[in-house]
Amino acid sequence: MKLNTLISRAAVVVGGAVLSATLHAADTIKVGVLHSLSGTMAISETTLKDTVLMMVEEQNKKGGLLGKQLEPVVVDPASNWPLFAEKTRELLTQDEVDVIFGCWTSVSRKSVLPVIEELNGLLFYPVQYEGEESSKNVFYTGAAPNQQAIPAVDYLMNDLEVERWVLAGTDYVYPRTTNKILEAYLKARGVDEKDIMINYTPFGHSDWQSIVSDIKKFGSAGKKTAVVSTINGDANVPFYKELGNQGISAEDIPVVAFSVGEEELSGLDTKPLVGHLAAWNYFQSVESDENEAFIEQWKEFIGDDERVTNDPMEATFIGFNMWVKAVEKAGTTDTDAVEQAMIGITTPNLTGGMATMNKAHHLSKPVLIGEIQEDGQFEVVWETDGLVDGDAWSDFLPGSKDIIADWTAPISCGNYNTVTKTCSGQNM
Amino acid sequence: MFRYSFTLAVALLALLSLPTLADEAEPASLADAVQQLAGAKLSKVSGLLENIEAVGGEDAVPVLEAWLAGDLYYGKDDNRVVRAREDDSGLYQLFDPIGGEALGSSDKSDLRKVKLSNSVRTRLRASIARLTLFSQKVERRKSAVENLLNRPGGGNIEMLREARAQESDEDVAELLDTAIAVDTLINESDAAARLAAVAVVADSLQPAVRNQFQAMVNPDGEADPAVRAAAARALAAIEGKISFYQKLETLFFGLSLGSVLLLVATGLAITFGVMGVINMAHGELIMIGAYTTYVVQLLLPNQIEYSLLIAVPAAFLVSGAVGVLIERSVIRFLHGRPLETLLATFGISLILQQAVRSIFSPLNRQVSTPDWMSGSLEINSVFSLTYNRLYIFLFALLVFAVLQLVLNRTSLGLNVRAVSQNRNMAKAIGVRADWVDAMTFGLGSGIAGIAGVALSQLTNVGPNLGQAYIIDSFMVVVFGGVGNLWGTLVGALSLGVVNKFLEPATGAVLAKILVLVFIILFIQKRPRGLFPQKGRAAE
Numbered sequence: 010m011k012l013n014t015l016i017s018r019a020a021v022v023v024g025g026a027v028l029s030a031t032l033h034a035a036d037t038i039k040v041g042v043l044h045s046l047s048g049t050m051a052i053s054e055t056t057l058k059d060t061v062l063m064m065v066e067e068q069n070k071k072g073g074l075l076g077k078q079l080e081p082v083v084v085d086p087a088s089n090w091p092l093f094a095e096k097t098r099e100l101l102t103q104d105e106v107d108v109i110f111g112c113w114t115s116v117s118r119k120s121v122l123p124v125i126e127e128l129n130g131l132l133f134y135p136v137q138y139e140g141e142e143s144s145k146n147v148f149y150t151g152a153a154p155n156q157q158a159i160p161a162v163d164y165l166m167n168d169l170e171v172e173r174w175v176l177a178g179t180d181y182v183y184p185r186t187t188n189k190i191l192e193a194y195l196k197a198r199g200v201d202e203k204d205i206m207i208n209y210t211p212f213g214h215s216d217w218q219s220i221v222s223d224i225k226k227f228g229s230a231g232k233k234t235a236v237v238s239t240i241n242g243d244a245n246v247p248f249y250k251e252l253g254n255q256g257i258s259a260e261d262i263p264v265v266a267f268s269v270g271e272e273e274l275s276g277l278d279t280k281p282l283v284g285h286l287a288a289w290n291y292f293q294s295v296e297s298d299e300n301e302a303f304i305e306q307w308k309e310f311i312g313d314d315e316r317v318t319n320d321p322m323e324a325t326f327i328g329f330n331m332w333v334k335a336v337e338k339a340g341t342t343d344t345d346a347v348e349q350a351m352i353g354i355t356t357p358n359l360t361g362g363m364a365t366m367n368k369a370h371h372l373s374k375p376v377l378i379g380e381i382q383e384d385g386q387f388e389v390v391w392e393t394d395g396l397v398d399g400d401a402w403s404d405f406l407p408g409s410k411d412i413i414a415d416w417t418a419p420i421s422c423g424n425y426n427t428v429t430k431t432c433s434g435q436n437m
Numbered sequence: 438m439f440r441y442s443f444t445l446a447v448a449l450l451a452l453l454s455l456p457t458l459a460d461e462a463e464p465a466s467l468a469d470a471v472q473q474l475a476g477a478k479l480s481k482v483s484g485l486l487e488n489i490e491a492v493g494g495e496d497a498v499p500v501l502e503a504w505l506a507g508d509l510y511y512g513k514d515d516n517r518v519v520r521a522r523e524d525d526s527g528l529y530q531l532f533d534p535i536g537g538e539a540l541g542s543s544d545k546s547d548l549r550k551v552k553l554s555n556s557v558r559t560r561l562r563a564s565i566a567r568l569t570l571f572s573q574k575v576e577r578r579k580s581a582v583e584n585l586l587n588r589p590g591g592g593n594i595e596m597l598r599e600a601r602a603q604e605s606d607e608d609v610a611e612l613l614d615t616a617i618a619v620d621t622l623i624n625e626s627d628a629a630a631r632l633a634a635v636a637v638v639a640d641s642l643q644p645a646v647r648n649q650f651q652a653m654v655n656p657d658g659e660a661d662p663a664v665r666a667a668a669a670r671a672l673a674a675i676e677g678k679i680s681f682y683q684k685l686e687t688l689f690f691g692l693s694l695g696s697v698l699l700l701v702a703t704g705l706a707i708t709f710g711v712m713g714v715i716n717m718a719h720g721e722l723i724m725i726g727a728y729t730t731y732v733v734q735l736l737l738p739n740q741i742e743y744s745l746l747i748a749v750p751a752a753f754l755v756s757g758a759v760g761v762l763i764e765r766s767v768i769r770f771l772h773g774r775p776l777e778t779l780l781a782t783f784g785i786s787l788i789l790q791q792a793v794r795s796i797f798s799p800l801n802r803q804v805s806t807p808d809w810m811s812g813s814l815e816i817n818s819v820f821s822l823t824y825n826r827l828y829i830f831l832f833a834l835l836v837f838a839v840l841q842l843v844l845n846r847t848s849l850g851l852n853v854r855a856v857s858q859n860r861n862m863a864k865a866i867g868v869r870a871d872w873v874d875a876m877t878f879g880l881g882s883g884i885a886g887i888a889g890v891a892l893s894q895l896t897n898v899g900p901n902l903g904q905a906y907i908i909d910s911f912m913v914v915v916f917g918g919v920g921n922l923w924g925t926l927v928g929a930l931s932l933g934v935v936n937k938f939l940e941p942a943t944g945a946v947l948a949k950i951l952v953l954v955f956i957i958l959f960i961q962k963r964p965r966g967l968f969p970q971k972g973r974a975a976e
Contacts (some may be wrong), residue, residue, distance in 0.1 A: 038882075047799075052899075169555075209946060211946050214945060218694070219828065220940075220945065222690070229644040230648060231651070246894060254826075259558075380555060388554065
């Protein structure tokens with residue numbers, strides 16, 4: 010008897026919950042969150058899921074959007090690239106979300122791309138990436154190579170007078186493409202072939218002895234040498250440790266990294282890293298009112314005073330605010346209307362300026378170079394004078410020099426050749 | 438010394454013209470010059486540094502060194518520049534930057550750091566080098582000359598000559614000779630003097646010398662053909678030496694990689710090799726060892742130097758206990774069913790990973806390196822051995838030796854060998870086979886834990902730590918010959934060396950693939966590995 014009553018009660022509760030969920034769904038706007046919560050990328054992506062949830066909560070406190078409450082739908086693609094595509098399909102067809110915030114690695118984005126285009130969804134992608142892409146259904150709020158890699162190289166070349174270059178990266182699409190662009194750029198700036206050393210290592214590489222020793226030899230030729238690092242994830246820790254152990258300091262051979270931010274530094278012994286550089290569009294240490302408010306809000310939301318903020322979080326913040334503004338402007342969450350409304354939208358970024366969404370679905374951003382400090386924060390040592398417009402198709406690769414992306418009439422194309430005046434589809 | 442008397446005169450003059458406003462004007466004393474650092478922008482501090490060097494002379498060295506170490510702060514309220522060090526209670530103890538008198542303590546939030554960047558660090562090192570060239574301490578003078586040697590042609594020749602005349606230490610004198618010779622090669626117009634300078638540094642391995650010779654091989658870099666020829670000969674000799682040391686270095690790298698492989702594979706050589714259990718959770722036992730190191734450091738935050746010595750037995754016990762638990766609860770029920778064991782232990786590995794994620798968070802944990810394991814043992818300027826790798830190499834050999842002793846000289850070892858050779862016969866003569874199984878598995882797991890302590894010094898301590906090494910471990914054990922510990926030793930070291938000699942030619946990615954391909958081919962030819970077991974034990 011007792012068991013029976015328990016079961017029937019449970020059934021009532023569950024049924025009620027389902028009923029209220031469906032009732033609720035009718036007057037909410039659904040926000041899909043597609044970030045890995047398990048597997049290797051969970052380290053980085055969990056933070057972004059929490060950022061979106063924080064933004065949703067705040068928007069709901071302000072009274073929601075178009076008179077409706079926002080409802081987050083969180084799925085876990087588990088750092089499994091094909092699963093990203095499946096989960097996108099699930100979000101768009103079963104949950105019928107109005108927008109998706111998600112992805113970190115380029116390979117996960119490439120996996121989502123065909124699905125989101127087929128089902129005409131909307132994806133906000135918040136991480137710096139290799140460029141060479143512009144989809145009607147994706148807004149890229151992270152940096153393109155010309156908003157991170159190229160200004161960093163300019164800084165090393167002009168301010169630190171670097172003449173020899175080591176391009177070190179993890180062996181996958183982002184470092185390979187970025188290094189191809191950088192190599193072309195360096196050669197265009199008159200750097201000799203033999204002054205460039207390119208090196209790739211597998212994911213999670215931990216035995217850096219011979220590579221660091223090669224870098225040391227390469228750097229002892231009397232010319233100022235720097236390492237441009239697209240080494241990804243936790244392979245960085247043993248890399249910097251080995252640099253320190255072999256007696257290479259940041260003054261001798263500085264390393265400028267594109268994947269090392271506050272979040273990555275928070276889990277490690279920063280001693281061997283002090284003085285090395287990173288290029289981003291945002292640092293937690295930047296002093297501005299918006300940033301202070303954001304940091305405070307984040308610490309309160311997450312309930313931990315030690316947690317840090319980072320660049321992809323800022324990109325998520327900008328993307329979310331832009332989407333809210335675009336929906337308000339369009340008066341609907343319909344993908345095509347929002348997509349058109351997005352272009353030209355301006356919202357404050359966290360470094361005291363304004364971010365604008367351009368025709369190529371990329372942002373205008375400031376570029377900052379910071380030196381790593383012992384407390385895991387960055388000291389800004391250089392920044393661009395103004396904002397840099399994101400260039401979807403690099404000007405330094407022979408294949409994409411003449412290609413632009415412009416999602417406004419009359420071109421309305423993500424891959425438009427300005428010489429032959431033809432549009433060859435969205436991406437390739 | 439003229440320089441210093443001049444600056445002294447300037448300082449005296451400035452003293453006479455007191456009182457001036459300390460902020461804008463030339464500083465009157467070292468204390469004033471240092472005080473100007475308070476609140477200075479990054480773009481301004483280089484100029485202030487020059488003032489400090491000019492006014493303070495050798496007295497300024499402690500200030501500059503504190504600045505270089507990042508210990509120089511100024512008060513948020515009183516603006517006073519101080520040297521600050523965090524004490525055990527988290528408070529910052531303040532000291533006078535020049536005299537070193539204690540000035541009480543302060544909270545971190547009341548202090549602001551004096552600006553420091555790479556370019557400032559470079560200037561600081563150069564200043565310190567110039568100021569300590571005449572120091573009383575040999576070490577000081579040596580690092581000063583080394584620093585000056587690496588920025589040749591900087592107009593320091595008078596200073597170097599003067600220092601050479603006073604120098605009594607042989608090593609430093611030799612460095613000074615080298616520095617003077619390099620300067621002569623760059624700046625001297627007399628060809629005969631240059632030729633003599635080439636002879637002085639002909640067998641030096643200093644990078645500055647090599648670079649100078651490389652520049653001189655071109656007619657643009659050296660006008661005189663005789664000097665050019667001498668430089669070319671010297672360069673060839675130097676290059677020959679360097680390539681010899683590079684081979685030695687690669688050999689060391691290979692042995693060091695091999696020793697890591699040996700450490701991670703030794704435990705597996707026991708559980709898989711001796712007991713025949715395919716333990717997919719082996720990597721997670723390594724990870725548990727690494728996390729034990731983290732916990733030990735967490736519990737003893739002030740004993741980082743000794744933490745590893747405590748962590749080794751602790752990790753052995755923790756991982757060993759987990760191993761015994763796995764054996765008692767799962768593996769013993771699957772005896773003689775390798776496929777089921779493989780699946781079950783794979784499941785255990787996932788459970789352990791998730792457990793660590795839930796307890797410690799999915800983020801990597803920070804394990805500090807004790808000072809005695811950082812840095813490198815410098816043999817000469819082109820060949821040095823990093824301490825962490827050196828210790829881990831020795832440690833791996835030690836673990837291996839102790840394990841051999843345990844297996845061959847103790848009653849546990851005798852039982853283990855008896856059970857692994859013929860289980861039924863061992864049982865018949867009264868060996869408690871169940872108990873031996875548990876102990877053997879515990880021993881293998883405990884050694885995996887010790888490997889985790891070593892790995893915590895080389896790589897990231899996170900939930901995925903074990904996965905990166907499980908393939909390597911099986912590779913080494915299978916290659917070396919299942920059931921043979923000596924095979925594991927030879928297999929691990931030779932795979933490490935082969936990998937490192939391939940790496941410069943093929944890159945890290947391809948080197949790893951080539952090694953795997955080689956092992957596949959090798960196993961085709963000799964399925965029982967390098968040292969197959971012979972006789973009845975092999976059945």
